[in-house]
Amino acid sequence: MRILSGIQPSGTIHIGNYFGMIKKMIESQDDGELFAFIASYHAMTSLKDKEALENNIMEAAINFLALGMDPEKSTFWVQHDVKEVLELYWILSNHTSMGLLERAHSYKDKTAKGIQANHGLFSYPVLMAADILLYDSNIVPVGKDQIQHVEMTRDIATSFNNVYGEIFTMPEAKVDEVLQTVPGTDGAKMSKSYGNTIDMFGTAKKVKKQVMGIVTDSTPLEEAKDYISCNVYKLCELFMNQDELTQMQKRYATPGEGYGHFKLALLDKINDHFSPYSEKREYYLNHKDEVREILAHGANKARKIAQAKMEQIREVVGLNY
Ligand code: ADP
Ligand code: TRP
Helix, strand or coil: CEEEEEECCCCCCEHHHHHHHHHHHHHHHHCCEEEEEECHHHHCCCCCCHHHHHHHHHHHHHHHHHCCCCCCCCEEEEHHHCCHHHHHHHHHHCCCCHHHHHCCHHHHHHHHCCCCCCHHHHHHHHHHHHHHHHCCCCEEECCHHHHHHHHHHHHHHHHHHHHHCCCCCCCEEECCCCCCCCECCCCCECCHHHCCCCECCCCHHHHHHHHHCCCCCCCCCCCCCCCCCCHHHHHHHHHCCHHHHHHHHHHHHCCCCCHHHHHHHHHHHHHHHHHHHHHHHHHHHCCHHHHHHHHHHHHHHHHHHHHHHHHHHHHHHCCCC
16 A cells, blocks of 8 residues: 655644644554655745755755654655656646636635735646656545645546546545644644744744743632643643643642643653654754755655656557657
8 A cells, every 4th residue: 555645845843743744644654655755846836945945855854854754664755856747747737627726725725815826836736646646646644625636636537547548546535534733822723824833843942932932821820720721731632641641630720830830841741752853853964965865765766666657658648659
């Protein structure tokens, strides 16, 4: 079973990204053959800055390697290192109706927000279909916002297969229904666009500032506090085991401690949780050539599969005269 996932290189990652997506992706290395790539071409739809794109790609690679992406077990590469995907993108464009793309929620949402639409943004789902179909992916783990893109991929594949025969494997989106939305420091969904994040790899000072800035009510020290509605406790649930949580509940129920104390307990747990990854991340930050080698190795593995698939596709469509 082949599992494929693309990650947009967005630079900094917060604990919402980690628990919502990255952790699951790393764990899926045990469920099947994982193909994971950094979606550099897709990032160009929103990023038009050379330095930022280059830095974000490297940063995403380092973060994923630090968090446990195993380049031997899995195939891990940067999208634009396997150019075959662009050839397939063109071929698939001819099996994609305008209406299908016009119905895409992500495109509609972005234009509704006033983002100037260009062709890259409009045809984004076709490139995503090429990513998925080029590697005969079976399972595509995605967030809810991406389900429609996988459905569009199936539509495009069906339309192609109807003309040329069973060339493409039908992918399935895998959505984690129980996935909890990680709350931000203000209680709303943690998101870099809301400025309510707790960084995974921020400096000790920054992470402390973020944790100490979690919004709480103003119950005074000498009163018992309600843990159920508390943003600090909700984040504790991600980092503490049941015993530790029971202990926290007792502390909330006992007057004498304030939210500042609970925040410090949370901060300790966050630091304990991520420090092993920070060390590995530090290593890769100082060995970027090694990271480039790993990515080149991944691209070679992916390219072999992509080339074989493209030969098959060129043959059936009439590009192999
Ligand atoms: P952001 O909202 O900060 O811009 P992205 O949209 O780049 O984050 O999300 C990248 C991945 O992280 C997606 O798969 C998304 O589902 C996941 N993710 C982001 N924020 C959260 C959150 N607060 N809780 C759970 N998962 C999240
Ligand atoms: N569009 C995805 C996102 O924004 C990233 C992506 C690009 C992707 N190509 C893909 C995800 C192929 C899964 C499969 O999160």
